[in-house]
Amino acid sequence: MNKLLLLFFTIYGVGLVHAQDQYITRQGEVTFFSYTSVENIQATNNQVASILYPSSNKIGVQILMRAFTFEKSLMYEHFNESYIESDLYPKATFQGVIVDFDPTQEGTQTRIIKGDFKLRGITKPVEFKAMIVKSDNIYSISGALDVSIKDYEIKVPPILSPNIAKNVQVSFKFQYAPNDNQK
Amino acid sequence: MIIGIACVIGGVYYIFNAKGVDTRKAKTEISITTNELFENFNNDKEASYAKYIEKAFEIKGTLYKVTRKGEKYSLLLRGKQIENRLVLCEMEVDQGPIVETLKIGDEVKVKGILKGFLMDAILLNCIILEEVNE
Numbered sequence: 001m002n003k004l005l006l007l008f009f010t011i012y013g014v015g016l017v018h019a020q021d022q023y024i025t026r027q028g029e030v031t032f033f034s035y036t037s038v039e040n041i042q043a044t045n046n047q048v049a050s051i052l053y054p055s056s057n058k059i060g061v062q063i064l065m066r067a068f069t070f071e072k073s074l075m076y077e078h079f080n081e082s083y084i085e086s087d088l089y090p091k092a093t094f095q096g097v098i099v100d101f102d103p104t105q106e107g108t109q110t111r112i113i114k115g116d117f118k119l120r121g122i123t124k125p126v127e128f129k130a131m132i133v134k135s136d137n138i139y140s141i142s143g144a145l146d147v148s149i150k151d152y153e154i155k156v157p158p159i160l161s162p163n164i165a166k167n168v169q170v171s172f173k174f175q176y177a178p179n180d181n182q183k
Numbered sequence: 184m185i186i187g188i189a190c191v192i193g194g195v196y197y198i199f200n201a202k203g204v205d206t207r208k209a210k211t212e213i214s215i216t217t218n219e220l221f222e223n224f225n226n227d228k229e230a231s232y233a234k235y236i237e238k239a240f241e242i243k244g245t246l247y248k249v250t251r252k253g254e255k256y257s258l259l260l261r262g263k264q265i266e267n268r269l270v271l272c273e274m275e276v277d278q279g280p281i282v283e284t285l286k287i288g289d290e291v292k293v294k295g296i297l298k299g300f301l302m303d304a305i306l307l308n309c310i311i312l313e314e315v316n317e
Contacts, residue, residue: 046252046257067298091299091301
């Protein structure tokens with residue numbers, strides 16, 4: 001079994017299963033939106049790693065915070081240095097399960113994903129709806145969730161408070177291929 | 184006086200609207216191959232290369248895969264190792280015409296800004312420095 005994947009799931013506790021049951025993406029997309037009357041801020045990360053275990057419905061995600069790209073470099077600096085503190089907390093992670101997932105079903109199914117989202121070293125339970133499409137042994141999973149900046153103790157200076165939404169919308173798109181194809 | 188005010192306004196405007204790093208102008212902090220990168224990984228790979236994060240990083244490796252999202256290509260480079268370790272380079276938009284000339288298996292040297300490590304080493308704002316077809 002691939003040592004890196006073994007390490008990934010040893011660390012994140014998603015569990016170990018046979019290699020043929022692993023579906024991975026190393027270029028998942030996560031975008032966040034902060035909408036306020038003063039300013040809209042959007043950033044996208046196209047280098048998100050994730051592993052899906054269809055037989056056990058388990059899913060694990062790793063997001064490198066410095067890989068978000070912004071329209072303006074000052075937004076990037078504020079995000080990494082002041083809000084996320086990426087030097088201390090370089091990654092966000094999610095581990096969870098897809099409720100009532102049928103991995104054999106071709107086409108589209110809408111399911112709830114439940115799990116723990118860890119950001120800035122703080123872990124909170126989250127639950128959100130996702131659309132799952134299976135076609136030609138590829139799973140595509142997309143959805144969105146709201147993240148409260150208060151839950152993760154993200155400190156915004158009072159002068160910038162009107163510029164940052166209290167709840168940030170996070171959307172994601174992952175396309176998983178069997179791990180054998182990734183070698 | 185007016186010129187001074189104009190300079191201050193211009194400076195503030197520049198700071199608030201700057202688009203980000205220019206990889207071509209960034210000073211290269213380290214230039215290595217994918218083999219050297221992965222050989223030098225210890226158990227705490229992040230610590231091994233932490234000092235290079237957000238710095239210009241040149242890496243030479245074998246082109247394993249090319250992906251495209253919108254206008255941006257990404258190059259996945261690998262070394263000789265059997266393990267599934269790659270260097271993932273998200274290219275600048277203007278690199279498209281060069282990327283389109285590459286073939287899987289080419290030796291490619293890329294310069295980008297190191298952002299950190301997940302399963303792979305991740306570089307953004309990459310440009311191709313040289314291509315050696317072998």
